[in-house]
Amino acid sequence: MIVALIAAILAAIAPAEASHLAEQPKKHKVVYHLNEPSLDKVRFVLGNIQNHIEGVGGMKNVEAIELVVHGPALRNFIARDMNPDIKRALDELKSEGVGVGFCGNTMKAFSITLEQLPAGTKALPQGGVVRVMELVEQGYVYIRP
DSSP: OOHHHHHHHHHHHHHHHHHHHOOOOOOEEEEEEEEEOHHHHHHHHHHHHHHHHTTTTSSEEEEEEEEOGGGGGGGGGGGOOOOOOHHHHHHHHHHTOOEEEEHHHHHHHHOOOGGGOOOOOOOOOEEEEHHHHHHHTOOOOEEEO
């Protein structure tokens, strides 16, 4: 009786895992939104993005992931002052193809130039929240951890 129950549970689990992969007929498009200033929050969001990539089986299953940063969170990305762990995590994500954009309005308000931010990132002259809206309108899934 117990053996039959265990066999039934295992049989139910295996198809569920396989069906998850079968339910991904298209590549994912995701925008992550970060505006909180806490260093722990920045670490958390970058970790979420890495876990997301791994969870869907790698970048081969992702059309695009973009991180949009605005407000007080942007101060954590000034290159000369960046926390080494944050820099390492960000560099890894960028090397995997994750796009990183910084709100042009926040940059202006905080007197931050693109040259002060990590290489390979972009300024968003239309603003961070407008960029998030544009991406959602293009079919991106919105995630704000």
